[in-house]
Amino acid sequence: MRLLKSETGLFRLIELAGEKKALMIWAGIISTVSVLFLLIPFIAVYEVMAELLKHAADTKKIDSSLLITWALRGGLGMILGYFLMYIGGMLGHIAAFRILYGIRVRLADHLGDLPMGFFNKNATGKLKKIIELDVEKIEIFIAHQFPDLINTVVMLVLMIGFMFFLNIWFALASILPIVFGFFIQFSMMAGKKAHVGLKEYFDALEEINTSSVQYVKGMPAIKVFGQTVHSFRRFYQDMLNYQKFCVQYTDNFQNSYVSFRVVVLSLATFILPVGLFLLSGDPQNVAFAITLLFFLVIAPGVSTPIFKLNSFASSLNIIAEGVKRIDRIFAEKTIAEPQKGQKPTSFAIEFREVSFAYDAKESVEVLKKISFTAPPGQLTALVGPSGSGKSTIAQLLPRFWDVKEGSITIGGVDIREMKTKDLMDVLSFVFQDTFLFSDTLYNNILIGKPDATPEEVYAAARAAQCHNFIAELPQGYDTVIGEEGVYLSGGEEQRVSVARAILKNAPILILDEATAYADPENESQMQVALQELIKDKTVLIIAHRLTTICEANQIIVLREGKIDDMGSHRDLLSRNSLYQSMWQAYTTSEDWQIGELGKKEVPV
Numbered sequence: 359m360r361l362l363k364s365e366t367g368l369f370r371l372i373e374l375a376g377e378k379k380a381l382m383i384w385a386g387i388i389s390t391v392s393v394l395f396l397l398i399p400f401i402a403v404y405e406v407m408a409e410l411l412k413h414a415a416d417t418k419k420i421d422s423s424l425l426i427t428w429a430l431r432g433g434l435g436m437i438l439g440y441f442l443m444y445i446g447g448m449l450g451h452i453a454a455f456r457i458l459y460g461i462r463v464r465l466a467d468h469l470g471d472l473p474m475g476f477f478n479k480n481a482t483g484k485l486k487k488i489i490e491l492d493v494e495k496i497e498i499f500i501a502h503q504f505p506d507l508i509n510t511v512v513m514l515v516l517m518i519g520f521m522f523f524l525n526i527w528f529a530l531a532s533i534l535p536i537v538f539g540f541f542i543q544f545s546m547m548a549g550k551k552a553h554v555g556l557k558e559y560f561d562a563l564e565e566i567n568t569s570s571v572q573y574v575k576g577m578p579a580i581k582v583f584g585q586t587v588h589s590f591r592r593f594y595q596d597m598l599n600y601q602k603f604c605v606q607y608t609d610n611f612q613n614s615y616v617s618f619r620v621v622v623l624s625l626a627t628f629i630l631p632v633g634l635f636l637l638s639g640d641p642q643n644v645a646f647a648i649t650l651l652f653f654l655v656i657a658p659g660v661s662t663p664i665f666k667l668n669s670f671a672s673s674l675n676i677i678a679e680g681v682k683r684i685d686r687i688f689a690e691k692t693i694a695e696p697q698k699g700q701k702p703t704s705f706a707i708e709f710r711e712v713s714f715a716y717d718a719k720e721s722v723e724v725l726k727k728i729s730f731t732a733p734p735g736q737l738t739a740l741v742g743p744s745g746s747g748k749s750t751i752a753q754l755l756p757r758f759w760d761v762k763e764g765s766i767t768i769g770g771v772d773i774r775e776m777k778t779k780d781l782m783d784v785l786s787f788v789f790q791d792t793f794l795f796s797d798t799l800y801n802n803i804l805i806g807k808p809d810a811t812p813e814e815v816y817a818a819a820r821a822a823q824c825h826n827f828i829a830e831l832p833q834g835y836d837t838v839i840g841e842e843g844v845y846l847s848g849g850e851e852q853r854v855s856v857a858r859a860i861l862k863n864a865p866i867l868i869l870d871e872a873t874a875y876a877d878p879e880n881e882s883q884m885q886v887a888l889q890e891l892i893k894d895k896t897v898l899i900i901a902h903r904l905t906t907i908c909e910a911n912q913i914i915v916l917r918e919g920k921i922d923d924m925g926s927h928r929d930l931l932s933r934n935s936l937y938q939s940m941w942q943a944y945t946t947s948e949d950w951q952i953g954e955l956g957k958k959e960v961p962v
């Protein structure tokens with residue numbers, strides 16, 4: 359992403375419009391022309407009034423054809439004006455939705471290139487709000503407010519010009535109160551207080567989004583622990599804060615806004631005394647009386663564009679704050695890509711003195727000087743108590759995060775020297791928390807290899823032992839997960855993700871507790887599936903069922919982010935106390951789980 363210029367507010371918005379700017383400007387021009395037409399009725403009223411008043415003493419002299427002509431002109435102006443306004447609005451909307459689409463696609467692209475650390479810091483709800491609401495506000499700006507702004511300004515300039523042309527004193531009597539009203543308004547609005555307020559408003563909104571997502575996602579926990587929206591403190595507190603904020607915000611502005619409205623809506627109060635005063639010098643001046651009357655009639659007409667302009671100013675602030683938050687995402691640094699990527703030709707994984715901390719600022723290292731090699735064609739297992747850093751090791755490989763010190767190489771090539779795409783091409787994952795999209799099962803497997811043929815997809819599903827249960831579903835492979843109550847069990851979901859990995863058929867395979875949700879019955883099915891998957895691959899496996907790994911060529915024992923020992927099951931069982939106690943705990947729990955009958959033969 360290129361570095362952002364320091365453009366803000368209106369200019370940044372126009373910049374964001376990018377190549378769709380032309381469409382936006384056309385929308386502006388057309389709506390300006392529409393305003394010119396819409397002014398005709400005002401002139402018509404003036405002409406008609408002038409004619410009527412001129413002959414007020416002798417109504418027979420009134421030129422009725424002149425009245426009809428102006429009435430027709432006024433009507434026609436209005437029709438054409440509204441028609442053009444409609445066209446301008448259409449163009450504005452087309453421009454807006456295209457721009458919105460462009461920004462969302464760019465945002466989504468950018469998010470995809472960010473390190474996982476970014477998602478660690480930014481809650482789902484907050485990002486959702488930015489992608490949805492903040493981007494949406496740009497639509498309001500481009501489709502409604504931008505054309506409105508243009509035609510409001512044109513309308514005001516013309517109206518004011520016309521007023522000055524008719525009578526300087528009345529014009530001043532109308533303009534000065536408006537200027538004064540704006541002054542009160544802006545001195546309050548543009549102040550620091552308003553700015554801080556807006557930031558707080560956005561923060562409060564983001565908090566609500568975050569905690570509401572948590573509230574819904576955490577529904578099972580909320581239910582079983584008998585929580586309510588009142589006792590789920592965070593959500594409740596966030597809603598309360600938001601409400602407090604809104605009340606305070608309204609409080610801040612009510613005085614200035616009310617005075618502003620009063621002044622602008624009562625222009626006649628200013629015009630009338632000036633007019634009467636001037637008229638008192640020359641009571642016979644009919645032309646002057648017409649002008650006065652005209653001003654009294656159109657004064658309310660001036661207030662409409664003024665209010666529009668005023669609300670425009672405040673919503674521009676709101677949009678600018680949203681754009682700032684969008685820009686903050688664009689400004690986040692993506693994972694560094696090498697200029698000229700290298701591709702490994704062999705697939706041994708080597709960790710060399712790797713240290714890592716999730717939070718760059720904190721000194722708590724989750725991994726400390728980890729060194730090991732996972733040779734190709736072999737099974738390397740990671741074991742250790744929960745929290746010892748097994749998953750972290752697995753997640754450093756696809757560069758969800760980058761190492762703090764040391765290096766990770768694949769076939770001798772540092773993974774930071776590889777293009778992300780090339781790196782992902784050689785890695786296959788099965789995670790503990792599988793994520794299935796709410797799409798068809800077929801498409802969920804296809805993610806492994808988007809250009810696979812249906813035969814390949816079915817073969818992968820068979821190998822992963824999920825063909826049978828899929829075939830039994832009402833729509834088979836076309837069943838959409840999460841729709842019409844179709845959900846898979848944890849074990850089934852994992853087998854679908856194994857199918858993905860089999861389909862991908864990458865030379866390196868990383869399994870992070872891939873059988874964690876499997877019950878004893880489908881665990882054996884999982885085992886069959888995995889046997890299929892790990893043939894001739896470099897395999898890194900993390901498993902809490904130690905039976906899965908006791909045949910591994912190499913077992914690495916982790917303790918608090920350090921390598922405690924390395925060796926075969928037999929070696930470790932004879933010399934490593936941590937491994938011994940883990941093995942003991944494991945075998946006892948297996949006994950407890952399935953009893954003597956189910957006790958497995960373990961090669962000791």
Ligand SMILES: Nc1ncnc2c1ncn2[C@@H]1O[C@H](COP(=O)(O)OP(=O)(O)O)[C@@H](O)[C@H]1O
Nearest residue numbers: 478716724742743744745746747748749750751
């Ligand atoms: N996304 C994360 N952000 C911050 N800390 C994390 C994150 N994931 C794991 N940790 C911390 O890193 C340590 C190792 O975790 P992990 O690698 O998941 O352990 P294991 O897989 O061995 O159970 C733990 O102390 C955990 O709290």
Ligand SMILES: [Mg+2]
Nearest residue numbers: 748749750870
């Ligand atoms: Mg883990």
